[in-house]
Amino acid sequence: MRASYHGTTILAVRKNGKAAIAGDGQLTLEDTIIKSTGRKVRKLFDGKVLVGYAGAAADALALLDLFESKIKQYDGDLTRSVIEVAKEWRLDRNLRRLEADLLVLDSQKMFLLSGLGEVVEPDDDVVALGSGGTYALAAARALIKHTDLSAREIVQAAMAIASQICVYTNANITVEEL
Secondary structure: OOOOOOOOEEEEEEEOOEEEEEEOOOEEEOOEEEEOOOOOEEEEOOOOEEEEEEEOHHHHHHHHHHHHHHHHHOOOOHHHHHHHHHHHHHHOOOHHHOOEEEEEEOOOOEEEEEOOOOEEOOOOOEEEEEOOHHHHHHHHHHHHHHOOOOHHHHHHHHHHHHHHHOOOOOOOOEEEEO
16 A cells, blocks of 8 residues: 655656656645645756655655665666665665655656655656645646646646645645756
8 A cells, every 4th residue: 555645746747858846845744734835856966867755754855865875876877776775665674664755757767666665667757646646647647748838837737736636735836857
């Protein structure tokens, strides 16, 4: 069973050689909004890799550190890095207790990594996670298919749509782009 994270929506899109990732800013503690300007997306590896996270903040940041060390160790090889992170995440007694998910992408590939040991490379060039992830994913797929918007414009528009539907997603969107 997959974890359900409230207060987070992350969306990643690749289109026409460009990649973009967006995250909303809402942070919740149970049913209370504790911050509306959180930052859940980052650029890593000299700006060549984009990462977004959902879950417990400390856990997600620990996983970001692990992923960053692997992406450096494997000289930017995204596939090798995510596989090694997933293996270590599941085999290490302390890491396996971390409650977070990661979306990672570069200009060529994208992956969803979960604490359940899943490494998923989507069939298309869009992937999302978090409480508003399914809304953002549906909107992004429609926008990719029926518009000429750029990757950046698609993540912005899809996240705006998700923020109008999901009570755990706000319209305070951070976007990073390659």
